[in-house]
Amino acid sequence: QRRERKMSASEGNKNTEPWGGFDDNLIQGTGSAVIDMENMDDTSGSSFEDMGEMHQRMKEEEEVTAEAAATEEDNGNDGEFLGMKGLKGQLGRQVADEVWQAGKRQASKAFNLYANIDILRPYFDVEPVQVRNRLIESMIPIRMINFPQKIAGELYGPLMLVFTLVAILLHGMKTSGTVIREGTLMGTAIGTCFGYWLGVSSFIYFLAYLCNAQITMLQMLSLLGYGLFSHCLILFITYNVHFHSLFYILWLVIGGLSTLRMVAVLISRTVGQTPRLILCGTIAALHMLFLLYLHFAYHKIIEGILDTLEGPNAPPIQRVARDLPSIVNVVNATVKSLAAAAMNSQ
C-alpha cells in the first residue's frame, strides 16, 4: 500500500496547471532527476528506507537459500528428506526467481527515476490547431505592453521548428558546397541550431533574472523557439532564390516582425526603462545577427561564375552558391533576368 500511495501522490502533482503557470519550476521542472517520489509523502520517510527494506528482503532470501543448502548438506549424510530432495531444484529456482525479480524491480525503479520522460509529457500536450495559431502569432507583435502577456509553455512547436531549421540548413550547406573539415555537415547543423536555441535562451533567462523580469525558463525556450519560425521562412526562401536584396528586405520585414513580438512580450513582463532596454536590445541583436550568420556562413565567394549569370549589372562582391541542381538554376536565372529587365526599363 505504501507504494501505491506514493504513486498517487506524485501523479497528483503532475496534473496541475496545464497552462504552465508561474510556479512551473517549483512543481514540475526543478531537479527532474531528483523528483524522489518518496519525498512527496511525509510519512514515508526517505528512499533509504525502501533500499533498506529491499536489502533486508534479499538478505532473508539469501539466508533461506543458505539454510536450505546447509540442511541439504546435513541431511545428505543421513539420508535426505524426501521433500527437500525432490523439491530442491524448485526451491532453488524460486529463490533465484525472487532475486531476479527484486533486482529487476530495483533497476526499473532507478530507470524510471532518472530516465523518466513523463516529466516532459505536460509540455507536449498540444493540439495541431494550437501549434498553427502560435506559429502565426509569433509574427504578430502585440500592442498591449502594460499587461504581462501570456506565453504558452510548450516544447513541441519549438522543437519541431529547430529540427526544421536543421533540415533547411542542411539543404543550404549542401547546395553551397560547404566543406566541413573537422566534423560532419549534420553535426554542425544540429550543433548550431540547438546551441542557439538552448544557449541564447539560457543567456536571456539569466539576464531576465538579473533584470527582474517575470519569465520562466520554459517560457523563454518557447518564445525563442517560436521566433525561429521567421528564420525558417526566410532561409527556406533565400537558400533557393539567391537574390541579395530580397534577403535584406525579408530580413528586415519578417525578422523584424518576429523580433518585435518577442521584444513586446518581454517589455510587458519587465519593469523599469534600463532593464527593458538591456533585455530587449540583447534579444533583438542576437535574433537578427543569428539570421545574418546563417545566411552568410554557408555561402562561398565565387568570382568567375557571376559574370555569366548576371552580366554587367553585377555588384562587385556577390555570394552565390554553386553545384545547384538545374531546376534551381532555371529559377535563379528567371528571377535575375526579371530584375535586370526591371532595372533596364527604369
Next chain:
Amino acid sequence: MAEVDEPGKPLFAGLSDVSISEDIPVEGDISVPVGSQNVDDVFSTLDEPVKDTILRDLRAVGKKFIHVMYPKQSSALLRDWDLWGPLLLCVTLALMLQGGSADSKEDGGPQFAEVFVIIWFGSVIITLNSKLLGGTISFFQSLCVLGYCILPLTVAMVVCRLVLLGFTGTISFIIRLIVVTASFSWSVFASTAFLADSQPANRKALVVYPIFLFYFVIGWMVLTFSPSQ
C-alpha cells in the same frame, strides 16, 4: 487420523520426525509443476544449426519487407519487432551514399557515420516525440517500423545510381526527382499506417510531421547524391 492406526505399527508415527530411515527404500518420481523448464527445452534455439537460425531471421525480415511494400493495417510488424532489417537497410543506404560528389580536394558527400547517425538519432527523436504525445507504442516497436520504412528510399537510391550511369543533365534530375518523391511519400504513408494508429485521433498531424521531416532529409540526401567522376 488417529483412527486408522494399524495394530503394532503406527502409520503416521514417523511424521513428527521428518527424516526417513534407510531401510525403507523410497523411489519413484515426483512431478513438480515447474512448467518453465520443459518449455525451455522445447523452444531452445541454441542447439539448432546456424543455417536454420539465419534462414529463420532472414525469412522474418523478408516478410516484414513485404509488409512495408504493401502497407495494410496489420500488426505483424509491431508484434514481432526486430532491428535486423533496419540495420541492413541503414548500412546499405550509407554505403551507397558514400563516395559522393565533387572534386578530389573536397568531400561533398555524406560520410557513412553521418547517414548512420541521422537515421538512428532521427528515429529515436521521433519515437520519443510520439511517446510524449501520448502514444501507446513501445520504443523498439517504433524504431523497427521507422527503420523498415526506409526500404522505399533505399530502392530509390539504387534506381538513382542506375539513372546516373545512364543519363545526365536535366533529364536525369527530373527522373531522379520523380523517383525520390514517390518513394519518400511511400515511406511516409507506410510508416504512418503503422504508427498513427497508436495516437489519439486529433494528434495524428503532430506525429506525422517529424516523420515527414525525417524521410525528407533522407530523401534529400538521396536526391543530391552525385557520384565522383
